Amino acid sequence: MIKLSAKQIQKALKNAGFYQGTIDGKIGPKTKAAILKFQKAKGLKVDGIVGKRTSAALNKYLSQ
Numbered sequence: 001m002i003k004l005s006a007k008q009i010q011k012a013l014k015n016a017g018f019y020q021g022t023i024d025g026k027i028g029p030k031t032k033a034a035i036l037k038f039q040k041a042k043g044l045k046v047d048g049i050v051g052k053r054t055s056a057a058l059n060k061y062l063s064q
Contacts, residue, residue, distance in 0.1 A: 002055040004062075006031070009050055012058035013038055 004012070006025045013019035018041070019034035027035075032048050039046045042057050050058065 002052075002059050004050060004055050004058060008062060009035070009058060012061040015061040015064040016058070 006027050007023055009027070010019055010021070010023045010025070010031055013031070013034045014023065016038060018038045019031060021028075021030040021034075035050060035054070036046055036048050038044075038058070039048075039054055042054075044053050044057060045051075
């Protein structure tokens with residue numbers, strides 16, 4: 001399983017166009033909302049949890 005840090009999650013969401021906030025390493029309301037939007041757009045389970053499938057999908061956006 002890919003384990004992403006909060007900063008990696010925020011960076012990936014920003015690169016994917018779902019997060020406009022500051023990359024501060026804190027999963028706050030803006031990050032949580034971006035996770036939910038990302039999950040919905042990618043056809044993942046919309047639960048706000050960055051589990052195995054969400055992590056794998058986000059990982060694709062880290063190198064951008």
